[in-house]
Amino acid sequence: MLNILYFASLRETLGHSSEHLDLPPDVHDVGGLLNLLIARGGDWAKLSSVKNIRYAVNQEMARLDSPLKAGDEVAFFPPVTGG
Amino acid sequence: MLNILYFASLRETLGHSSEHLDLPPDVHDVGGLLNLLIARGGDWAKLSSVKNIRYAVNQEMARLDSPLKAGDEVAFFPPVTGG
Amino acid sequence: MPIRLQEADFDVGAELSVLRHGDARIGAIASFVGLVRDVSDGAGISEMTLEHYPGMTEKALVAIVAEAKTRWSIFDALVIHRFGRLLPTEQIVMVAVSAVHRGEAFAACEFIMDFLKTRAPFWKREVTPAGARWVDAREADQSAAERWLDE
């Protein structure tokens, strides 16, 4: 199982702040998960056109090829704008 | 007449914080005044060996060739160490 | 290395006193306070909401301060960042650094702010007369952070 979090404008676009998802056997990294989400269609398809989307795995900045395993916390969000 | 001020270690070395002096006719600039002071001898002669002595005329940083005229306020002091 | 995320406002003077805590080795404290402006990208701002990623935000700030401590000889650093709803003139963030000399304190303080701006997961949502909008990341913030990587 993955714990997936969505923040800020992505959260609003997708209409979800989090979800739990069983890690599909053919998803091995962040990029694979992102493609799975986009394939849901509807608002999820907008993920393919979001500029500069950022990812974190277990609260560390990650890349599309960062590996995933069951139990991971994965987050998707836009570039940060704090301070 | 010149109003001459001495600050910090120079004030202690010379034993004076200020003095009034009629501008001698052969003194035209800060360097000339400094030579006149050194020529007094005693503690005043130490002015010749003070490292990095600074001068101000009318409360603006000056140079040895900065001109002097009657009524000027002239100050001698070591490099500044505030802040 | 005190790092705090909070909805409540903070008292800069009191926080600086705690950072100093009568330590006579400290010769310099550099600090920064970020405030909500009433204009952003040409639009009037009536309020702002700051969202963050609980857990990751703290980790990111701890890592940024730790990196500053490896780069400069400093005693301590304080970071306070607010979240939730904020109005113009309110305080958003405070960073303060104590050191023997000012050069290290200034550099570490600015470094922490530059990296906080580009690496700590916070997001600003502004309310303008035309409605609410998420703030876009500034290119200038990215450049400010990248200049430290050349050193």
Place this chain on the structure above:
Amino acid sequence: MPIRLQEADFDVGAELSVLRHGDARIGAIASFVGLVRDVSDGAGISEMTLEHYPGMTEKALVAIVAEAKTRWSIFDALVIHRFGRLLPTEQIVMVAVSAVHRGEAFAACEFIMDFLKTRAPFWKREVTPAGARWVDAREADQSAAERWLDE
């Protein structure tokens, strides 16, 4: 452009509030506080006396702040410097700068400190176990001021 020379201590938090004075154009305040350390050049310091040149010191600080305002887009700058007898952990100097963005605030604040250190007529006399001594100017302070001249 508030510039103050005083024997009394100052309240950093209160001074920053005055500088902000609810101005919603301000997005950034960078500030610096200099403190008396109990060690200087390897010797213990029990107290310090700060001498200045009344009249010229104010003029020098006004000129330094004016120069900062020509170099950076800032709203205002505050400089408070104490004179007289000071003990370790006491505050010596405070500089604070308000601006729209942090880059300008940090640069102007550090510039003012660097020039204050090398151009404003203040002199420190320290009391050590071996007696009183006048503090020597630091080469690092000269270098810090000179780097702004290259820009």
